Amino acid sequence: MQINFPYETPAYSGPELTLAFPALVDGERVECMITAEALEDHFGAASTRLEDMVGAFDTHRERIEAATRRLLSETRAQCLVLRSGYVRFYNANWRN
Template sequence: MQIIFPKEPPEYCGPELTLAFAAMVDGERLECVITAEALEDHFGAESTRAEDMLGAFDAHRERIEAATRRLLSETRGRCAVLRSGYVRFYEANVRPS
C-alpha cells in the first residue's frame, strides 16, 4: 500500500473540533482527520482554537503523518480518524528506525 501526504495545509472544522488533512492511498485521495483531543494530549495544542490546533499540527506534522500512515496500513485505508488513544498506543509501540 502506497501512502503519500500532499503538503497541503490542514482544514479546521470547529463544530467537530478536528483538523482534516489529505492522504493519497494507492493513488486515491482520502480525507484524514485528527481530533483536538489528540492534538492537545500528544502534540502540544494549548486549546481547541484553530490557531492552536494548526500550530501543533505544523510543528508535529511528521509524527502525525507517521501515526496516520500506520493507522491506514492497519485498516487497509479505511479508517482515517486519528484519536488520542490511538496516538498513545502508536507512540508506546513505535519501533525506532
C-alpha cells in the same frame, strides 16, 4: 500500499473539533482527521482554537503522518480519525 501526504494546510472543523488533511493511498485521495484531544494530549496544542491546533499540527506533522500511515495500513485506508488513544498506543509501541 503506497501512502503519501500532499503538503496542504489542514481544514479546521469547529463543530467536530478536528483538523482534516489528505493522504494519497495508491494514488487515491483519502481524507484523514485528527481530533483536538489528540493534538492537545500528544502534540502540544494549547487549546481547540484554530491557531493552536494548526500550529501543533505543523510542528509535529512528521509524527502525525507516521501514526496516520500506520493506521491507514491497519485499516486498509478506510475512514480515518486519528484519536488520542490511538496516538498513545502508537507512541508506546512504534516510537523510534
